[in-house]
Amino acid sequence: MTANDKVLIFDTTLRDGEQAPGFSMDHDQKLRMARALSELGVDIIEAGFPAASKGDFRAVNDIARQTSGTTICGLARAVEGDIRATAEAVAPAAKKRIHTFIATSPIHREHKLNMDKATVLARAVEAVRMARSFVDDVEFSAEDALRTEPDFLIEVFSAVIEAGARTINIPDTVGYATPEDIYRLFSDLRLKVKGAENVVLSAHCHDDLGLAVANSLAAVRAGARQVECAMNGIGERAGNCATEEIIMALKTRADSYALGTDINTRKLYGVSKLLSGLTGHAVPRNKAIVGENAFAHESGIHQDGILKNVETYEIMKPEDIGVPKSQLVLGKHSGRHAFAERARALGHDLSPDQIDEAFTAFKTLADRKKVITNSDIEGLILGKEMGTQGPWHLKTLQVSTGSGDGALHMAAVHLVHDTGRAVREASMGNGPLDAAFKAIKRATKASAALADFSVRSIGAGADAQGWSDVRLVHDDVSVHGSGVDTDIVHAGAKAYLDALNRLIREAKPDPKTTAPASSARALSA
Numbered sequence: 001m002t003a004n005d006k007v008l009i010f011d012t013t014l015r016d017g018e019q020a021p022g023f024s025m026d027h028d029q030k031l032r033m034a035r036a037l038s039e040l041g042v043d044i045i046e047a048g049f050p051a052a053s054k055g056d057f058r059a060v061n062d063i064a065r066q067t068s069g070t071t072i073c074g075l076a077r078a079v080e081g082d083i084r085a086t087a088e089a090v091a092p093a094a095k096k097r098i099h100t101f102i103a104t105s106p107i108h109r110e111h112k113l114n115m116d117k118a119t120v121l122a123r124a125v126e127a128v129r130m131a132r133s134f135v136d137d138v139e140f141s142a143e144d145a146l147r148t149e150p151d152f153l154i155e156v157f158s159a160v161i162e163a164g165a166r167t168i169n170i171p172d173t174v175g176y177a178t179p180e181d182i183y184r185l186f187s188d189l190r191l192k193v194k195g196a197e198n199v200v201l202s203a204h205c206h207d208d209l210g211l212a213v214a215n216s217l218a219a220v221r222a223g224a225r226q227v228e229c230a231m232n233g234i235g236e237r238a239g240n241c242a243t244e245e246i247i248m249a250l251k252t253r254a255d256s257y258a259l260g261t262d263i264n265t266r267k268l269y270g271v272s273k274l275l276s277g278l279t280g281h282a283v284p285r286n287k288a289i290v291g292e293n294a295f296a297h298e299s300g301i302h303q304d305g306i307l308k309n310v311e312t313y314e315i316m317k318p319e320d321i322g323v324p325k326s327q328l329v330l331g332k333h334s335g336r337h338a339f340a341e342r343a344r345a346l347g348h349d350l351s352p353d354q355i356d357e358a359f360t361a362f363k364t365l366a367d368r369k370k371v372i373t374n375s376d377i378e379g380l381i382l383g384k385e386m387g388t389q390g391p392w393h394l395k396t397l398q399v400s401t402g403s404g405d406g407a408l409h410m411a412a413v414h415l416v417h418d419t420g421r422a423v424r425e426a427s428m429g430n431g432p433l434d435a436a437f438k439a440i441k442r443a444t445k446a447s448a449a450l451a452d453f454s455v456r457s458i459g460a461g462a463d464a465q466g467w468s469d470v471r472l473v474h475d476d477v478s479v480h481g482s483g484v485d486t487d488i489v490h491a492g493a494k495a496y497l498d499a500l501n502r503l504i505r506e507a508k509p510d511p512k513t514t515a516p517a518s519s520a521r522a523l524s525a
């Protein structure tokens, strides 16, 4: 594949995606997601905005330290402090990029920046020059490009290319453009920007009108060779171009685009599930590519067609996305090989130790459930991954509940701390979950307010497992925890403890790192 036959995938799940309300991830979650994106094969990971907080700096810095083979990028305003922080954060990466930006549209210049055209131009050039003094790979974005006067865009882009920018990003920041607008602008810029032939043109489209993927494809058609996107389409407001959608559109319609990517598409489903698990936001059932219904057929005419020839109603192969067909039924008589194979097919490359641990949990679950579904296995793997890091571990939860006037709800917990200290506590509550949360809070002596709680069934049937998400807030720190169990009270208690553990860990950053300490405050006794 030559550079011109390939579209670079710039994934911004950890920056634009993470900055959307409800999607923030803690340090460990960002590192876990970066590993998954790197294994997926994205070319560039925009890992965060290092000047935003000490926590984001540390996350970008650790991702740069631990991720090989993928370019690690950080975002910086056209401000010296932001560029210095970003340069320092990405420094450990073998392949590093600084992405600097400034808004160019009249409304942003006048009302947000309070700068005239000449000042914006000068700041853009200065920022790129400064970024180039730290790294070779510099990307420049003209924020709100699609509402900017085209002549001014040409002037700014020509100047930043001369100053050393290698990638020119043309964002539709507010998701206002149509595919025709995008095609016209990219074609025009390719012709008129001085030096455009020596740089990569990039699209960054938002989904306010539901056009982010269509607009990104229009940009590619007009010569863009980098697309900025986020898994599950997360991002500001309605989100960004969805990584899984743009990749599968290019692959499925190779007849029309004839452009490749370096993505291992078989991992898309697993990475999408991982992100849902980490953030507590399930993708809608009817979501393209990775939704539960993407390859499911219930109506008779469709089922008949599928049985006669699957291509009557499916334009992609589920296995190309990593959605496995359940040919092997897993239950209590299944062995380690079949289990490991299914986990792999679901996009989880587990180490032998992780397989042992998940397999033991699988056997326990199989004793309680007749048939284990793919969702059950995902629950086991993701749930384990989320709940295993301490410092507190739930050994036993006992709940006594009732219904009707005067019914009492009680919970007793036995927790063990990483130090070996065991604590038993009990509490009454307004319901079994409330009692369990209060007992855990007493045992850990942690203080945090419950901001959100939900539980949903994964898999089908009365014996389906429950997946619970909890969001806790302490001062200005908000964390999410997950728990999976066949008993929904236990799932809720696990999620609550997972979130409490995250708050406690946030308060004590890893002393081994040389990066600035997290701003989170001490929580637990």
Ligand SMILES: CC(=O)SCCNC(=O)CCNC(=O)[C@H](O)C(C)(C)COP(=O)(O)OP(=O)(O)OC[C@H]1O[C@@H](n2cnc3c(N)ncnc32)[C@H](O)[C@@H]1OP(=O)(O)O
Binding pocket: 016, 019, 049, 051, 052, 053, 076, 077, 078, 079, 101, 102, 103, 112, 113, 114, 143, 173, 236
């Ligand atoms: C389209 C996008 O997605 S852009 C990225 C958006 N992401 C984020 O904002 C997340 C990270 N942001 C943050 O943590 C904070 O906003 C910070 C640390 C960057 C700045 O915080 P503060 O100094 O408190 O400023 P605040 O956010 O209130 O205002 C932004 C300031 O930056 C200026 N600014 C905005 N964009 C740029 C830019 N690209 N270059 C230079 N200055 C800029 C604004 O005009 C404003 O300046 P003013 O204080 O002189 O009015």
Ligand SMILES: CC(C)C(=O)C(=O)O
Binding pocket: 016, 075, 101, 141, 142, 143, 144, 169, 171, 172, 173, 174, 204, 206
């Ligand atoms: C910083 C830029 C690329 C951005 O996120 C936008 O304009 O939406």
